[in-house]
Amino acid sequence: MTVRVAIAGSTGSIGTQTIEVIRAENEREPGSYVVTALSAGSSVDVVLAQIEELGPEVVAMADEASRQEVAAQAPGVTLVHDASDLVEVADVVVNGVVGFAGLAVTVETLRAGKRLALANKESLIAAGPVVQPLRSTPGAELVPVDSEHCALHQCLRSSAAPEREVARLLLTASGGPFRGRSADDLAEVTVESALEHPTWAMGPKITVDSSTLMNKGLEVIEAHELYGTSYDDIDVVVHPQSVVHSMVEFSDGSTIAQLSMPTMHLPIGYALGYPDRIATPFGRIDWETLGSLDFEPPDRATFRCLDLAYDAGRAGGTAPAWLSAANEVAVEAFLSGKVRWNAIADVCVDVLERHDGVNPTSVDDVIEADQVARRIAHEIVDQP
Template sequence: MQNIAILGATGSIGRSALSVIANHPDRYRAGALAAGSDAKALAAAALAVRPQTVAIAEAAREGELRDLLAQGGWTGEILSGPKAAERLAADPRFDTVIHAIVGAAGVGPAFAAAEAGKRLLLANKESVVCGGALLMNTVARCGATLLPVDSEHNAIFQCLHASGEGGRQAARIWLTCSGGPFHGRPEVDLSKVGPEQALAHPTWKMGRKISIDSATLMNKGLEVIEAHHLFDFPPERISVVIHPQSVVHSMVEFADGAVVAELGEADMKLPIAYCLAYPERIAGDVKRLDIARMGPLTFSEPDMKRFPQLAMAFEAIRAGAAAPIILNGANEIGVQAFLDGRIGFTAIAELCRRTLERLQPAEPKSLEDILAIDGEARRTALTLAADLAL
């Protein structure tokens, strides 16, 4: 039986993971749950599944969490503080780590799981965006197994199995993208949209940060960088295509002209179940795709002028290892500033551009270097955001 630590247990990925685990109690156990600051949601999840350990990043919420768990009769181990998730990721009691922490806060736990040789089911794309080759080398050196949970990268992982290693050399990755809430709406003045409009994703139910990233297409930009590192493909062989129906989760085009695609409902329980059971497959408690009635599937090129952060991601890969870290850090600051009503929607991209132009750090050689560059990018973006204030 796999004993699993779920990092980001109260978010959408964490909740979906708990649902999959609950349907297969003979195979999986949720042994540890970690969250950022939502003590009530974490306590509710813990009282439902009775893990060995719970962890909360915001140490000030430990008392509340402890009281809630005690009221429910749970007496396991409680960890708190910014390093709590890293401790769980490295803990030898848990052979599998589902990593769904949002943002660059997940970089440290990803390295901790890799260094411990864990089976790492990764939904935190920022770990790969910032960790890059350093993370992938750590996975290989320490004998860890990294399986992508993001629906697009999980689809690519499955599609690549249609060919041997030789067939990958000339293959092309096609990342599909829903287009977000503003696709096909040229009448919308993006400089005037507010958070409520940008959060209204037409297909997926996601957290606030990733929903804004989907609206700007930055989410797809981060996925381009992630695919570059996960599958060792140069940016010239990675393409993005708008697919509003979100049925085709991604595709791989091989040298002979064949295109292999993975289709399914827009439900994160699908890739989670695939990664948990890999290389087997298990029964999934998800709605089945009704192929005869699903209607037409459409594809189109993204508008990189209207959504410039997607182009920035390709440029960041070519610029070097530090550029994706800076782009990600500046974007996180920009998204929060937009959600707080301090800058406009289009100012997120402008903030990223100005931060990239301002900073030119050396290529990172360690996790400490990565975190230092991320911190510098965030401090710079915070300063520059004042010039873009509404």
Template sequence: MGERRRIAIAGSTGSIGTQAIDVVQSSDSFEVVAIGASSSTERLAEQAAALRPKVVALADGSKAAELADRLPPGSELRAGRGAIASLAELAEVEVVLNAVVGFAGLDVTVSTLERGKRLALANKESLIAGAPVVQRARQTPGAEILPVDSEHCAIHQCLSASRAAGSELSRIVLTASGGPFRGRKTEDLRQVTVAEALDHPTWSMGPKITVDSSTLMNKGLEVLEAKELFGASTDQIEVVVHPQSIVHSMVEFCDGATIAQLSEPDMRLPIGYCLGYPDRLQLPYGSIDWSRLSFLQFETPDYETFACLKLAFEAGRLGGAAPAWLNAANEVAVAGFLEGRLGWCQIAEVVGETMARFEASELGRIGDVLEADLLARQRAREVIASLGQAA
């Protein structure tokens, strides 16, 4: 790589954001010119002191004064609605890493692509919920999506390595660790606590995605993400449980050959891949010690206990606004679980009941996506209220 690639990190204070900063600080290939988060002012101030970015963005405008005094000279503060998405507008920024969690990341995704820049996408929710709008923005000359999700990054690597034409792809096999409740049945899972759901066996991540991993909704969202990223149909995507999280995903071609990407679980590898592509990072993350790895295990998922995965496949087959509804219902249900208002089993129940009330709509503009998301959230809250009455 010649000159240092200039990047903006939206969601810099989270699990992906902080790992991205680690990658950048360990390499001389990148320069962080902008960072942003929701409300973690202390962490943003520390990051600004270390990175000296040109702009620091804070979504929660009410905390702007708290951060303003703590920024180093030369760092401009942007706060409030639209502040994070505005990072993509900076002329210096070549790549935006969207590491915001949830639907809130939609404007960062759209704004980056509309400016014809590379989007290193961790925020799968924006692509899933806003698919038609995001796909249109992706057509902007210069715009491209490099997937940070380890599974999709693996698929990107498998496809790039094979140089096969799209028509030669026959199947995408997404691997899933199975989460902390692998092998358990619904009756054993009624009393699980938030702490148990947050205890992931192979990955250390933010709370929302960790809960999604425990319900396998994360894998369901990844099915929808793969469909959008690689132009596959829902039925070309298969999920396989692989508890060691070494094989990050696989692609099968029309001649029967399967190509897989393997490494120890370490998100810094896919983050570095997306920032540096087509060059590979000169620093190994997740390299495998073959003297310690004796076998790789694969299982079929349990679609009855982990009903969220089945619901995601159904939303994928329905298409249109269904993935946006699934995502919104899930965000409402997961927040309810994390706040102690819902049991773990009720997450799938709320999503399923919300999807039973699905109202199809066109998603032509970003406003349509926001409306569908809002309506689905309202329906999900009604479902939760009815569960409270039934209890």
């Protein structure tokens, strides 16, 4: 059976690696996957090359000028503005859009009763109360693509009754490029050093989030939303080798972990093939050369964003949306040289102190919360 795949964010890290997985699987079994739709912002040359290779039916381009340029050079393709328009022609939608902009794809995929391969954690974090009811839509499936939640998903499959048997979820963190350094050491870090991740090749926003541990904090909120586990039963452990991707501890003291060499191809392939596994062995471990696996607690005093995420998650309502929005603004400001690295957490603290306590009941409520938090964050960042 051929699986029809739509890739939202096709020119980004997740999008291009999804294409690599599909290419590898189709080499093993021709016609296993067909890419029916793509979306991107403004990367015209990359999109045109993807159209030539993959032959999609529909392409969404957020930028008007880029959309017109692609339409002129690819006349046989239907061009649309909104990435959520890709859902209709797919069995599986890979949401690799970066940031809050991925919300529409998440909502429309689940609403349509399709499988969502979710790499865009912000949409679930910001809109958890709105997204959750959509997961009960007949046919809808949410399979996480990031390595930690994919690992939890696999570990939880081993339990016949996870609601009774699971004692604790353990998310592993590489520690990022600044593991072991103090707050004083990090007062003057550069953008270049923040982007030098020791084990993962990711986009700049996610890489900076990894350096602050905000990425792990947002994953804690996502784990709560995905699996319904209490925040008191979700822990983070630093594991610099990034081979153990996460673990589940059960009521009898057993712990089951998912291990593989660090590659996003594996969780992408897991989501594409679910409930089956793909045939290409991405992440296979050479046990003769693996070496040691180390674990340590996170430095919560230096990497304050981790506890900020726990606080926002426990507050509930639109607090996670406010945190996600504030962090996006702060990271953009850091990448552009407007604020220092250690000010990212400060901006988030200042924004959350002004949280209005709203509980969202619609996508519009989430969008409003995002806009309000962004406005406040920009005011803070722009202060002289």
